[in-house]
Amino acid sequence: MNKSSKKLRSTDIAKLAGVSQATVSRVLSGTGGVKPATRDKVMEIVQQKGYRPNVFAQGMRTNHSATVGVAVSRITNPIVPEILEELSRQFAFHDRRVIVWNTDEQGEDSLIRAVGSGLIDGLVFTAASHQIAALKAAQDVGLPTVSINRAVDRVQCDQVVSTNEESAQDVARYLLKCGKTRLGFVNGPLDRTTLADREKGFRTALDEAGHPLEPRFYYQQEFRKHAFRQLGMDIGSSTNRPDAIACGNDLIAIQILNGLKAVGCRVPEDLWVVGFDGIEMSGWDLIDLTTVQQPVDLMAKEAADLLLEQIAGARSLPKTRRFRSELIVRGSTDNMRL
Secondary structure (H helix, E strand, O other), rough: OOOHHHOOOOOHHHHOOOOOOOHHHHHHHHOOOHHHHHHHHHHHHHHHHHHOOOOHHHHHOOOOEEEEEEEOOOOOOOHHHHHHHHHHHHHHHHHOOEEEEEEHHOHHHHHHHHHHHHHHHOEEEEHHHOOOHHHHHHHHOOOOOEEEOOOOOOOOHHHEEOOHHHHHHHHHHHHOOOEEEEEEEEEEEOOOHHHHHHHHHHHHHHHHOOOOOOHHHEOOOOOOOOOOOOOOOHHHHHOOHHHHHOOOOHHHHHHHHHHHOOOOOOOOOOOOOOOOOOHHHHHOHHHHHHEEEEEEEHHHHHHHHHHHHOOOOOOOOOEEEOOOOOOOOOOOHHHHHH
């Protein structure tokens, strides 16, 4: 940033853009009420001049802190930091700072205390079904809230999710179309709505095709260290195993692959494996996992936009946005890729 840019004020930006200072303030605070063409013009000048508003002064004028919170859980699941990275990028574009709460480590108490403190202008929940107390506390004081990735039925709030159930049906139909009939499903705790919806979709498609999921090929584990790797070893060592298995998420699938490899069970020659989420490492050459890709970038942008709308007071009724996921076929199911 050059020295002259440090001296710029919002009134200077207003003169350059040919608009009022109030319009510049609305653009920078994301409070709405500005035509798209006007907003683009102001932002172009802001970027050209390297202008950075004084967020503390803005907070005093608007009663906003220019800070949003993101509540996360199971940070060891790679989909969580991927969502967090995209959310942070979106909020940074709107000059919003982000504070992250890991409710697994800190519990919800510190988050609940922050809800009524004025520290944050809104909250994004990445695991709302496990953060209900904080979500309800936020809504009790009228704090804008959005849930991303997980659906929540017990509280009315903006929600951004993918087509978990429908996409899991796509997985089942793909495996059946490829001639796999001994299909298995590996899942974690069903109190995660994403996992429950994916299992439901998979079962539904099999039922419709006349190939219901056999109890002996259904596997469920808690998220404990090495639990799914051990399960993969057990499945790979069995003489009565399925010929293809779908997993509740990519992390489960990768651990299953690890266990299968440990006992010499070849993928895909001996057994096909499918994941869900489309995390970055699923596409690594060493893993090469067939998976369902969630459009995390689009979901994060929508979640940020919805939260900023609420902060601006643009609406009151909750919205739900659903994004279509895509089945990505890789080497864990496709012999032609080997």
